[in-house]
Amino acid sequence: MTEIRGTDPNILQRNASDPMASVWVSASAGAGKTKVLSDRVLRLMLSGTEPHRILCLTFTKAAAAEMANRVNERLGHWATMEDRELHDDLFNLAGTVPSGDETRRARRLFASVLDAPGGMKIQTIHAFCQSLLRRFPLEAGLAPHFEIMDDRTAAETMADVQEEVLAFARNGRDDDLADALSVVTGQVREGAFGEVMGELARERGRLKRMLAHHGGANRMRDAVYAALGVPVGQDEDAVLRRALSDDAFDRDGLMRGLAALEAGTKTDQDRVPALAQFLEKTGIEDRLAVFSDYRGVFFTAAGEPRAKLITKKAAENHPMGADALESECARLIEVDRLRKAAALAGATAALISIGNAMLDRYAAKKALHARLDYDDLILTSLRLLQQQAGIAGWVLFKLDEGLDHILIDEAQDTNPEQWEVVRILAEEFFAGAGQHDEKPRTIFAVGDAKQSIYSFQRADPEKFTQMRAYFRERAHEIEAEWREVPMNISFRSTDAVLGTVDRVFAGMIGRRSGGCSVGRDRTGPRRCLWRSHG
Numbered sequence: 001m002t003e004i005r006g007t008d009p010n011i012l013q014r015n016a017s018d019p020m021a022s023v024w025v026s027a028s029a030g031a032g033k034t035k036v037l038s039d040r041v042l043r044l045m046l047s048g049t050e051p052h053r054i055l056c057l058t059f060t061k062a063a064a065a066e067m068a069n070r071v072n073e074r075l076g077h078w079a080t081m082e083d084r085e086l087h088d089d090l091f092n093l094a095g096t097v098p099s100g101d102e103t104r105r106a107r108r109l110f111a112s113v114l115d116a117p118g119g120m121k122i123q124t125i126h127a128f129c130q131s132l133l134r135r136f137p138l139e140a141g142l143a144p145h146f147e148i149m150d151d152r153t154a155a156e157t158m159a160d161v162q163e164e165v166l167a168f169a170r171n172g173r174d175d176d177l178a179d180a181l182s183v184v185t186g187q188v189r190e191g192a193f194g195e196v197m198g199e200l201a202r203e204r205g206r207l208k209r210m211l212a213h214h215g216g217a218n219r220m221r222d223a224v225y226a227a228l229g230v231p232v233g234q235d236e237d238a239v240l241r242r243a244l245s246d247d248a249f250d251r252d253g254l255m256r257g258l259a260a261l262e263a264g265t266k267t268d269q270d271r272v273p274a275l276a277q278f279l280e281k282t283g284i285e286d287r288l289a290v291f292s293d294y295r296g297v298f299f300t301a302a303g304e305p306r307a308k309l310i311t312k313k314a315a316e317n318h319p320m321g322a323d324a325l326e327s328e329c330a331r332l333i334e335v336d337r338l339r340k341a342a343a344l345a346g347a348t349a350a351l352i353s354i355g356n357a358m359l360d361r362y363a364a365k366k367a368l369h370a371r372l373d374y375d376d377l378i379l380t381s382l383r384l385l386q387q388q389a390g391i392a393g394w395v396l397f398k399l400d401e402g403l404d405h406i407l408i409d410e411a412q413d414t415n416p417e418q419w420e421v422v423r424i425l426a427e428e429f430f431a432g433a434g435q436h437d438e439k440p441r442t443i444f445a446v447g448d449a450k451q452s453i454y455s456f457q458r459a460d461p462e463k464f465t466q467m468r469a470y471f472r473e474r475a476h477e478i479e480a481e482w483r484e485v486p487m488n489i490s491f492r493s494t495d496a497v498l499g500t501v502d503r504v505f506a507g508m509i510g511r512r513s514g515g516c517s518v519g520r521d522r523t524g525p526r527r528c529l530w531r532s533h534g
Helices: 009-017 033-046 061-080 083-094 100-115 125-135 151-170 175-187 193-202 204-214 217-228 236-243 251-262 272-280 284-295 312-317 319-368 374-386 391-402 416-430 461-477 495-504 508-512
Strands: 022-027 054-058 121-124 405-408 442-447 482-487
Touching: 009 022, 009 033, 009 083, 009 482, 022 033, 022 461, 033 054, 033 061, 033 083, 033 100, 033 405, 033 442, 054 061, 054 125, 061 083, 061 100, 061 121, 083 100, 121 125, 125 374, 125 416, 151 175, 151 193, 151 319, 175 193, 175 319, 193 204, 193 319, 204 217, 204 319, 204 374, 217 319, 236 284, 236 319, 251 272, 251 312, 251 319, 272 284, 312 319, 374 416, 405 416, 416 442, 416 461, 442 461, 461 482
Parallel strands: 022 442, 022 482, 054 121, 054 405, 405 442
Antiparallel strands: none
16 A cells, blocks of 8 residues: 655645556545546546546535536647647646657547547436436336436425325324324424424435345334343333332342331431332332332432432441342332333334335335435445346446446545445456556545535445445455545645644644644645645
8 A cells, every 4th residue: 555645735636646546535625625536537538548437426416517617628728728838737737748649639538528428427426326227227127217306306205105194193094003103292292293203204215224224114123122122012111010010129128228217317217108108019000109209219309319328327237228228229220221211112113113104105106106216316226236146247247348437526425325336336446456457447535534424315434434445455455556645735724824723723622532634734844825726
């Protein structure tokens, strides 16, 4: 592995845009990420790569348009520049004197891009998946005339589905769904039910993946109960009743505890009536009626375990009774935990039931009208690429035949399913040493975990690090050139501002949060505001 460091941003950017190496760039805000991406696309084409064999995945349509505009504008200038200007621009781009072939190729690239089959592939991951599914609809199990739902249409459809499912639950035609609705409405404050249902609708993609992972709603419910340590279906009341059964507590020990309190101070004796009343009861129903007072022996009015259950002298005189009180307090703490866990499991299971019903109805509506939402584009494409037999192999072959280089912009905001699509597409790039020695096939990613929109579209900045390690290992397996290029130089601020920020974060707070190096490369002198195409 080669890790490129330095203070000259032009050197860093040239190393990152080198078409002969796979490169992973960690770039801070204002470090020139878009410039590096466009430079790399230009250098790939200058090296002989046909435009349609490059796939550049960006995060938004605006970013894709910005990238395409930068590349096309540069190519348009190359086609009309004077020879000396073109020579200088190509030298600045690569840091080497351009050959005559490169100069001639630069002038022809604008026309080559215009003539490229399907145009230059600078697009969002969703747009790429849409084009893939348009190409192989039957193989993906889709109607060839499928339509893409925009966010507004998807939200309106989901709102209709929500009303239908709730009406179905309210009319009693499905007992399980009616019970689930009763649990949810009993758990939320007045007016908050709509917010809960709205959040469930917004997280439908995440819920769908979780249901698929666990193998359906019932298994997902069972997994929730298991994770919380509660038997499936056991509710809060059942936990308490079990805790008040004859064999659940140490009656003899509590009798000794009662004697210890009776022999203590007034503070101790104030707790005697509630404990004595509880011990007099012989049935669960009777104990339930006095449980609140009994619990007050061990817990404060705020619900916290008492710091002292018995005064020091009384405990010393009746150690066995004091130990029994401590043991019962510990038991009741665990009972509280189990009651909360049972309530949480029950509420979660109810939401799973309602959410699953909503997803089933939502899927039926989409299928009826041959529609896909944005989440479907990713998941359906992934399912198509993951197939191992028959036509799926042909899909992979056709894609492999058409792609030599993949570039990912804003990689810190790529979610796990999107990364899996990229991984499968790039798998053949690292299939064997020597297969593409003259013109290596490469992967390039640029991102900054500090800028991740953590929850948006399930962005997972940890995946940025994990995929870097994965592709690094794959490159090493075939002895391909691999580089990791940190870019910490800002083009958006001044040295005074950056210095102030650095001083603010130089203390203990900065160290605890991992430090802050906003504006400069710490390995060398201060640099900022370089003149550049960024």
